[in-house]
Each structure stands twice: as structure tokens, then as C-alpha cells.
Amino acid sequence: MELQKYFSKFLLKQRKKTLTERDYFLSIELQKILGIEIQNISFYREAFAVKNSSKNHDSNYERLEFLGDSVLGTIISCHLFHTYPKANEGYLTQMKSKIVNRKNLNKLGDQLKLTELLSKSNVITSLGENISGNLFEALIGAIYLDFQYETCKRIVLEKLLTPSEINKLEHKIVSYKSLLLEWSQKKKLNIKYDTCEEIQVNKSVVFRCHVWLENEKIANATETSKKKAEEKSAQRAFYILNKKENILGSPKSL
Incomplete structure (x- = not known):
């Protein structure tokens, strides 16, 4: 046992010598x-590298993000297919969307503190609000290239996105707008969104969205973008309608 410990420490020291401080x-x-x-x-050096404006041809995480997105999609699709043998295509698609949507991937990347693995020379605040989710996908791309599919799948489902975490998403709502559309189609009702720009007192521009159910205005909200305004107003409309129709009981939102 002592000999084994000695060789483990020796190999670790030798490996450290062959790596840069950053790689180690x-x-x-x-x-x-x-x-x-x-x-x-x-692979991982590339997964946690970002674009340098002065060196446009430098490798960065984007190619691995593209690969990781496809690999993650396959892993999750197969997992859901076998976990829910009686579920229809629509349910499986919704579940997959809840798991791989940008908001959830950003949350997973934040939990793993992946931005801390970026080079210190990178200014994280300039990398956009989705950087954590992008790095999460890039990491999966790197794992796939390093270990191939089966090991990558095991790591994803055991370490990065466990089945217990996936199960928590089953009754959560990702998009209230999509939920209202599905409900209105089943009820054969017309829901529409009327969105316009508004200039605030401080001259900042916001978007106000009104939700109409048939000829009745049922909710409205303002936000910094048209997409956010529509989703926020849809959320308010949902809770108003849910009290009357009990659309989904008492769901939780992401």
C-alpha cells in the first residue's frame, strides 16, 4: 500500500512537470x-478559451459548444425514451426542451462555476449572459472527444445532470407563452399578444405587452425586450386563468 502511494505521488509529480500551470x-x-x-x-483548454478580438483565428469554445449541444441532445433523448416508455412524442419533446433550454443550461453551468475555469485574461462580464450554458455544452463536447460516447453519457447522467435533477423539471414550466398556446388550442380559443414600445420618464425604452383572450384584455407587463415582455405577461395571464380553469394545478416555474 505504501509503495502504491509512493508511485501515485511520483506519477502526479511527473504529470505536473509536463503541464503548464494553467493546464494543471x-x-x-x-x-x-x-x-x-x-x-x-x-480538448478542455479549447473548451474554456474565448475569442480574442486581436486574434480572430484562435481556437475557442464555440466549436465544442456546437458538438456538445448535439451530444447532450442525444444523451437526453435516449435517457427520456427509456425512462418514460409510455410517453408520447409531444411529452418527450417538452421534457427535452425543459432540460436543454438555455436558462437551465446556464443554471447548471453556474452551479459548476465553469466561468472560474476561464483564463484569468478573459473579461467574463463581456462574454454575454449565456456564457455559463455555452461552457457547459463545450465541456460536454470535450468529454465526448476525450472519452467517446458511453463514458460521456455516464459522466453526464452521474455527475452533471443526474436523473433526480431531470425529474425535478417534469412539473416545471419553461415557457408560459407556449403553455397558454397549447391550452387555447385545446379549448379552441384565440390568444394574441399586442406589444409596443414605451419611452419611460428617464427616456429608457421598454416594451409593454397586453394579452388578449378572444376580445378580453386579461393581463399586461413591461420588460426590457419584446420577448421578455410577452413571456412575463403570459405568466400573469396564466395565473389569472389558472384560478378559473385550473390549467395545471399549481405548477412551479424555472
């Missing part, structure tokens, strides 16, 4: 997250 940091931190020693550091 990535290797150690990712092993904590994934529960496995990574094999090819270059």
Missing part, C-alpha cells in the same frame, strides 16, 4: 467536477 489547474479542477482523470488536456 484545469486538470485538477475538472477531475473534481467529473470524477475522472481527464486524458487529453487540449
Whole structure:
């Protein structure tokens, strides 16, 4: 046992010598997250690299994000297919959307503190609000290239997005607007959104959205973008209608 410990420490020291300080940091931190020693550091170096405006051809996370998005989609689709053998295509599609939507991926990336793995030279505040979710997908792309599909699937479902976490999403609402559309179609009712720009006292521009059910205005909300205003007003309309119609009982929102 003592001999084994000696060789483990020796190999760790030798490995550290072959890596830069940056690579060694990535290797150690990712092993904590994934529960496995990574094999090819270059994949992860790329997964946590961002564009440099002065070097447009530098490698960055975007290609791995593209790959990770497809790999994650396949893993989740297969998991849902086998977990819900009696579910129809519509239900499976909705569940997948809840799992891989940008808001949920951002939350997962935040929980793993993936932005802390970016190079210190990167200014995180300039990388956009979806950087955590983008890095999450890039990480999955790197894992896939490093270990291939089966190991990647195991890591995703055991470490990054466990079945218990997936189950929590089953009764949560991702889009109130989509939910209202589905409900109105079943009821053969017409729901429409009337959105316009408004200039506030401080001269900032906001968007106000009114939700109409047939000829009745039932809710409204203002937000900084048209999309956010429509979703917020749809959420308010949902709770108003839910008291009368009990559309989905008492759901939770993401």
C-alpha cells in the first residue's frame, strides 16, 4: 500500500512537470467536477478559451459548444425514451426542451462555476449572459472527444445532470407563452399578444405587452425586450386563468 502511494505521488509529480500551470489547474479542477482523470488536456483548454478580438483565428469554445449541444441532445433523448416508455412524442419533446433550454443550461453551468475555469485574461462580464450554458455544452463536447460516447453519457447522467435533477423539471414550466398556446388550442380559443414600445420618464425604452383572450384584455407587463415582455405577461395571464380553469394545478416555474 505504501509503495502504491509512493508511485501515485511520483506519477502526479511527473504529470505536473509536463503541464503548464494553467493546464494543471484545469486538470485538477475538472477531475473534481467529473470524477475522472481527464486524458487529453487540449480538448478542455479549447473548451474554456474565448475569442480574442486581436486574434480572430484562435481556437475557442464555440466549436465544442456546437458538438456538445448535439451530444447532450442525444444523451437526453435516449435517457427520456427509456425512462418514460409510455410517453408520447409531444411529452418527450417538452421534457427535452425543459432540460436543454438555455436558462437551465446556464443554471447548471453556474452551479459548476465553469466561468472560474476561464483564463484569468478573459473579461467574463463581456462574454454575454449565456456564457455559463455555452461552457457547459463545450465541456460536454470535450468529454465526448476525450472519452467517446458511453463514458460521456455516464459522466453526464452521474455527475452533471443526474436523473433526480431531470425529474425535478417534469412539473416545471419553461415557457408560459407556449403553455397558454397549447391550452387555447385545446379549448379552441384565440390568444394574441399586442406589444409596443414605451419611452419611460428617464427616456429608457421598454416594451409593454397586453394579452388578449378572444376580445378580453386579461393581463399586461413591461420588460426590457419584446420577448421578455410577452413571456412575463403570459405568466400573469396564466395565473389569472389558472384560478378559473385550473390549467395545471399549481405548477412551479424555472
